[in-house]
Amino acid sequence: MKRTAEGEALTALILETFRLNGELLAAGNKLTKPMGMTSARWQVMGAIDEWGQPLTVAQIARRMGLARQGVQRIVNDLKAQGLVTLEANLDHKRSPLVAISETGSAVMVEIGKAQAAWVNTLAEGLSERRIRDALRLLEIVRGRIE
Template sequence: MRDRHNPSTTRELVIAVFETNGRLVETGNELVRHIGLTTALWQVLGALGYSPVPLAVAHIARNMGLTRQAVQRVVDLLVERGFVCLQPNPHHQRAKLVVLTPAGRAALDAAEAAEAPINRAIFDRLGAERIAVAIAVLREMNEVLAQTSDTPTVDAVMKKPRKDKS
C-alpha cells in the first residue's frame, strides 16, 4: 500500500533539492575559481568529459536540464578560453559538435582533483548504498517532472535517439 500523499513532505524534498543545488553551485564556484572556471563552465566540461561521443549544444542542454541558449553562452566562453573547440557534425550541418581540447581536459581534471576531498567526505558520511538510493530518487523525480513537462530526462534521451534541431 502506498503512503498517503502529504504535500508538505514533497515540498520538503523539493526545498532540500533547491538548497543542495545552491550549495553545490556555491561550493563548486569556490573549488574551481583558481582554475579559471565557474560551476556553469565546469558543468558543461563535465557533460563533455563523461560523454562517450562529442555532443551538440542541444544535446548538452537536454542532458543537463538547461536551456540551449544558456549552454550556448557557456560553450562560447569555453571556446574563447580554449577549453573546447567546435567541429563539423556529420548528422546536422548547422549544429556543430563541442569537443574538449587538451586544455579543457586539464581543467576538468583539475576540477575533479579539487572536488575529491568533498566527494570523499560525502561518501564517508552517506556510504555507497545511500548514495545509490539518492541517485535513484533524483532520477525518478526527474522522470516525474519530465512527464509533466516537455523536457526529457537524460535517461530518456540516452534510450531513444533524437534528432538535433539546434
C-alpha cells in the same frame, strides 16, 4: 486540494533540493575558481566529458537540464578560453559538435582531483547504500517530471 502526507514530504524534498542546488553551485564555483572556471562552465564541459564524445549545444542542454541559449553562451566563453573546440557535424551542418580541447582536458583533470578530495570528505559517515537510495528517489522524481 490539500496535499497528502506523501505530497508534503515530496514538497519538503523539492525545497531542500533547491537549497542544495544553490549550495552545490557555490561549492563548485569555489572548487573550480583556481582553474579559472565556474560551476556553469564545469557543468557544460562535464556533460561532454561524461558522454565521452563531442556533443551539440542542444544535446548538452538536454542532458544537463539547461536552456540551450545559456549553454551556447557558455560554449562561446569556453571556446574563447581555448577549453573547447567546435567540430563539423555531418548530421547537422548548422549545429557543430563541441569537443573538449587538450587544454580543457587538463583543466578537467585538475578539477576532477579537487572534486574527488571534496566529495570524499563530504561522503564521510554516509553509507553508499543510503546515497544510492537517495539517488534512485531523485531519479524517479525527475523521471515523473519529465
